[in-house]
Amino acid sequence: MSLGIILLVLASLVVLFGLAEQVLDRLYLNDKQALLVIGGMVVGSFIDIPLYRGTPGISVNLGGAIIPLGLAIYVLARAGTAKELSRGILGAVLAGLAVYGVSKLYDFDTYIGFIDPQYLWGILAGGIAYVIGRSRRLAFISGVLGIILADIGHIIETFARGIPAPSRIGGGGVFDTVVIAALIGVLLAELIGESRERLQGGAATEQRQYPPGLDGPGEPQEGGESH
Amino acid sequence: MRQRAIILFILAFWLGAAGPARAEEELVERYYTMIDDRGKVICRTAHRVTPGDEYLAADNRLYRVERLEGETARVRFVRRARLGLAGVKPAWKAWFSALWAVWAGKRQVQADEKRPIAIFHTHSDESYVPTDGKSSIKAGGGIYKVGSAMAQKLREQEIEVIHDKTPHDPHDAMSYERSRRTAAKLLEKRPVCLIDIHRDAVPRDEYAESINNTEVTKVQLVVGRQNPNRSANEAFAKQIKAAVDKKYPGLIKGIFYGKGKYNQDLAPRLILLEVGSHTNSREAAERGAAIFAAAARDVLYNAGRGAVGGPMRRGSYTALFWLLGIAAAGVVLFLLLNGGALSRLGGNLKQEFAGVGVEDRSDDGSDSSPDDPG
Numbered sequence: 001m002s003l004g005i006i007l008l009v010l011a012s013l014v015v016l017f018g019l020a021e022q023v024l025d026r027l028y029l030n031d032k033q034a035l036l037v038i039g040g041m042v043v044g045s046f047i048d049i050p051l052y053r054g055t056p057g058i059s060v061n062l063g064g065a066i067i068p069l070g071l072a073i074y075v076l077a078r079a080g081t082a083k084e085l086s087r088g089i090l091g092a093v094l095a096g097l098a099v100y101g102v103s104k105l106y107d108f109d110t111y112i113g114f115i116d117p118q119y120l121w122g123i124l125a126g127g128i129a130y131v132i133g134r135s136r137r138l139a140f141i142s143g144v145l146g147i148i149l150a151d152i153g154h155i156i157e158t159f160a161r162g163i164p165a166p167s168r169i170g171g172g173g174v175f176d177t178v179v180i181a182a183l184i185g186v187l188l189a190e191l192i193g194e195s196r197e198r199l200q201g202g203a204a205t206e207q208r209q210y211p212p213g214l215d216g217p218g219e220p221q222e223g224g225e226s227h
Numbered sequence: 228m229r230q231r232a233i234i235l236f237i238l239a240f241w242l243g244a245a246g247p248a249r250a251e252e253e254l255v256e257r258y259y260t261m262i263d264d265r266g267k268v269i270c271r272t273a274h275r276v277t278p279g280d281e282y283l284a285a286d287n288r289l290y291r292v293e294r295l296e297g298e299t300a301r302v303r304f305v306r307r308a309r310l311g312l313a314g315v316k317p318a319w320k321a322w323f324s325a326l327w328a329v330w331a332g333k334r335q336v337q338a339d340e341k342r343p344i345a346i347f348h349t350h351s352d353e354s355y356v357p358t359d360g361k362s363s364i365k366a367g368g369g370i371y372k373v374g375s376a377m378a379q380k381l382r383e384q385e386i387e388v389i390h391d392k393t394p395h396d397p398h399d400a401m402s403y404e405r406s407r408r409t410a411a412k413l414l415e416k417r418p419v420c421l422i423d424i425h426r427d428a429v430p431r432d433e434y435a436e437s438i439n440n441t442e443v444t445k446v447q448l449v450v451g452r453q454n455p456n457r458s459a460n461e462a463f464a465k466q467i468k469a470a471v472d473k474k475y476p477g478l479i480k481g482i483f484y485g486k487g488k489y490n491q492d493l494a495p496r497l498i499l500l501e502v503g504s505h506t507n508s509r510e511a512a513e514r515g516a517a518i519f520a521a522a523a524r525d526v527l528y529n530a531g532r533g534a535v536g537g538p539m540r541r542g543s544y545t546a547l548f549w550l551l552g553i554a555a556a557g558v559v560l561f562l563l564l565n566g567g568a569l570s571r572l573g574g575n576l577k578q579e580f581a582g583v584g585v586e587d588r589s590d591d592g593s594d595s596s597p598d599d600p601g
Contacts, residue, residue: 103401165394171408
């Protein structure tokens with residue numbers, strides 16, 4: 001393999017893991033834990049766990065689905081209030097429905113395709129999470145669970161319609177859409193959140209007038225300079 | 228919050244419920260026609276065409292889409308592309324290279340390195356109406372036989388081929404997410420390149436070709452523009468075209484540069500092929516695929532190695548440059564958005580290089596070390 005290709009692959013990995021580290025930094029993890037999670041995802045990318053050996057087969061990948069799912073559940077469990085928890089679950093369900101539905105309507109290769117679907121799922125997850133909770137953590141939960149729920153939708157569809165197409169949830173490992181959508185979702189929420197704060201001249205304070213529906217500072221929330 | 232959540236829920240529920248009802252419709256005869264400023268038809272394709280898309284025609288003239296008028300894309304001639312080094316070295320160069328390698332003690336590229344070529348099908352339903360009866364056959368399209376024809380021709384030339392027949396149905400926008408998992412598994416087997424074989428959906432004459440009085444179909448290469456590996460994939464596509472042009476001019480219809488990435492971010496040598504259209508016969512497509520495999524054999528198998536690797540290496544460096552540039556721009560944007568981070572970074576750097584403490588430190592305390600050197 002040529003040096004150029006080796007450097008390109010290495011640089012891609014460094015950029016991806018750098019992004020992942022930045023994202024994990026926002027999910028109650030310190031640097032060591034983040035490194036451990038990334039390492040686990042890389043090694044786990046090679047491990048597929050079969051759930052159903054018939055036709056269509058179902059398997060789940062350790063690095064591309066189980067570890068991100070575990071992390072999403074951990075973040076949900078660390079939610080400070082019942083409201084935060086319910087938002088997390090709502091965001092995940094909405095993202096799952098939206099990804100599954102849009103995947104049927106969005107004729108990517110032919111009539112609509114303005115952006116690659118893999119980017120679109122992350123944008124959907126990040127957008128939904130921001131509208132519901134203005135939260136990076138919620139964006140991660142929506143990204144991971146949104147794709148996994150859409151995959152579960154695919155499993156139901158294959159059984160219902162007799163399509164012998166296997167479902168390999170997270171089968172792309174660390175490059176799977178489960179991971180990429182979560183990363184894009186968090187980065188998008190970060191971008192929207194930080195841009196909004198810059199435009200309004202700083203983080204929300206007690207003096208600020210909140211539009212109806214947006215949370216005031218009196219309840220737990222993330223984003224801004226506190227995170 | 229509650230109002231927005233309710234609206235979102237209704238919208239998402241509608242998408243989740245209404246989406247499947249609309250999916251899997253039979254192919255509609257819609258395609259885009261690229262026309263230049265003289266009224267000449269440059270290409271017809273079922274791919275979504277948007278301004279900025281490019282098309283490298285069979286004669287190596289590069290066109291760019293300027294505007295859309297319904298399903299007519301007005302294109303502008305950009306330049307005549309140079310495909311670079313094609314195929315293998317001339318015999319005398321190869322002989323001198325071998326002699327030099329032996330004399331210098333260099334390790335020659337091992338012909339018996341037995342790295343396979345991987346073939347898969349994202350759209351496993353795609354079929355050919357004249358022979359298969361339908362344009363789409365659930366999880367068992369005629370496209371598999373076209374892939375088999377290509378695999379067979381490569382195996383006849385002593386190349387190991389992995390022809391993955393995993394179905395990725397239904398044919399929706401998540402097909403590429405499912406085939407990504409197949410491609411990732413194939414990458415674990417260290418293939419020298421990956422080929423995702425599709426068919427187009429345009430009138431028959433767009434792909435119909437005759438070689439030695441035998442009916443075949445042309446082949447179109449597709450390179451994704453929203454792809455960090457684009458330069459490397461493009462170099463690979465041009466190499467393939469140059470090699471095939473030498474043996475069968477016109478067999479490669481062109482290279483379409485479309486929006487999307489078609490999983491090409493996974494590997495610098497992942498290429499998407501359109502072999503014929505649903506309006507061509509599958510047998511013609513099988514012959515087109517076999518001829519393509521025979522002509523592109525050296526580039527496909529030796530991609531990135533030896534003489535044929537030059538443009539690939541240059542393409543990889545260009546892709547590397549873009550990737551690092553985008554990453555650097557992202558870091559700068561992040562620092563700009565995180566108010567004060569840029570000045571804190573400047574302060575830290577100043578401290579590092581000056582060896583003295585910076586008095587005016589940030590106020591969040593996260594950057595200050597209790598044992599700052601004086």
